[in-house]
Amino acid sequence: MTLAATSPVVHARAPGKINVFLAVGALQDDGYHDLATAYQAVSLYEDVRAYPADDFSVSFSGSVDTSGLEVDGSNLAIKAARLLARKTGYRGGVRLEIEKNVPIAGGMGGGSADAAASLIACDALWGTELGKDEMHTLAAKLGADVPFALAGGTAIGTGRGDQLSPALAQGNFHWVLAVAEFGMSTPAVYAELDRHRERHAADIRPAAVSPQVDARVLHALRAGDSALLAEALHNDLQAPALHLAPGLGQILELGEANGALAGIVSGSGPTLAFLAPDSDTALELQVALSASRLTAVRAHGPVHGARVIHS
Template sequence: MTIPASSQVVHTRAPGKVNVFLKVGAVMDDGYHDVATAYQAVSLYEDVRAYPADDFSVEFTGSIDTSGLSTNGSNLAIKAARTLARRAGYRGGVRLEIEKNVPIAGGMGGGSADAAATLLACDTLWGTEATKDELLAIAAKLGADVPFSFTGGTAVGTGRGDQLSPALAKGQFHWVFAIAEFGMSTPGVYTELDRHRDRHAQDIFPASHQPTVDANVLQALRAGDPVMLAESLHNDLQAPALHLAPGLGRVLELGEENGALAGIISGSGPTVAFLVADADSALELQVALSASRLRAVRATGPVHGARLVHD
């Protein structure tokens, strides 16, 4: 994809996500786990503006505290830009301005959305003309959730979560997210899952090495039925996340006491996702959570993946 040379900025946008189902396989010899997940992209977005530059830099604005975010080469957006530049043989750089609205280390794929939006922005700014498949291949190397943020919608993810198959979803689902004031380490939650399974080895079935998504989840998505989906929500990482941050249990109870059809830890946490019946229910739940001094935001899904925005 190319733009006129006179253009000085490219604006892209990519969504956060919620895992409506997440089954984690047994730990493998390399320490990783295969997963089976159903992703839904939701209307909390990361906005990236890319400007021509001689080197690579990133700065942040937005509705959440970004003071703890790295702005050096370890930042996923910088990694995305550098990787594309290397692949394309591009010798310049880029200055990135990222407006963040997805929680940081919150289990909603905010960093992955930054990377996806950056790939699209840099491809357009530099005129590298990478194909979608080429960009998705780069995305997969950056992180398991990056390809999904690039494609958006609703999808089943297998392997590390990066092997995507589109899933049919009818209509619109309404979500309320309770956003914690702290983040959680995804590797730390997976480590705690392995410990949890060891502790309860006599009481739970051994984890499969090749997990699958429950058919009831896919049926609920196809039907556009929030009540059916609420009954099928599942996250293997919820128990270890609650063990590491017990206060999240009270947040789950609070949401379900105030009209949520169901609540679930989003990804590796600590964001708590509440599925509700409709827009009015979402507003009522947001007000109730806010009255309990929780930061709550409403969103809908599924939404599109990374795309260009014409200012």
């Protein structure tokens, strides 16, 4: 994919994401669900710097608390580097330094962005020149959101979310993210969704085995119309996330009372994404949320996927 780096460090960057639409299919025999989602990459980034080394290591810094992150072989960035090394026959290692800005366990794909940026950085550092399709295949082995972190922009994800097709999006969408002080387990939220569907089986339509993205979402993205997109925002994981963390509902109400067109739980939560009509309203909303002692961050999308940053 790239030529070998001429400097002793390669800096790569990958974005977090918001699922502007997420439909979760019925529980399958293997314990998984098929998805239909519309991803948008937003301007909240993970920065990975890769240095030559004999073995594999990772360290963290950044604007979020990284003290609880694993730094051994279970870390997704280390897994990504080792997977690339095995695929290409590279015999050395890498020292990864990651500056995190995407909320941890926040439903925005921060770990997936780490993995995508690590793949790109190591490919450049080692000069392994892996092709785009092969890189995508490796990304899919690391997790459902990793291929999108590579691709960026706006895309439709099906299957487990890793079968991507680009989606046309015009203009800029302005977001304000309310970042929780706690994380949520994705498997726990999916398990709560299954229980929610069992509890309300008499009142709700059975989940489709293979869900589809609402056509209204695609139209709003193509038109670059924030108001239309706000009407079409949907996340099947929102109800179970709110059941597990009821306080999120009050924050959704607060955001919508202070200028947001709509708010939504991002992915499996607990980060809340508020869509604003313009940058001025986004700033006012950020101030209002901050005044309520919430951590609020502005971002826009769509943005590029993982890439090497040249100084």
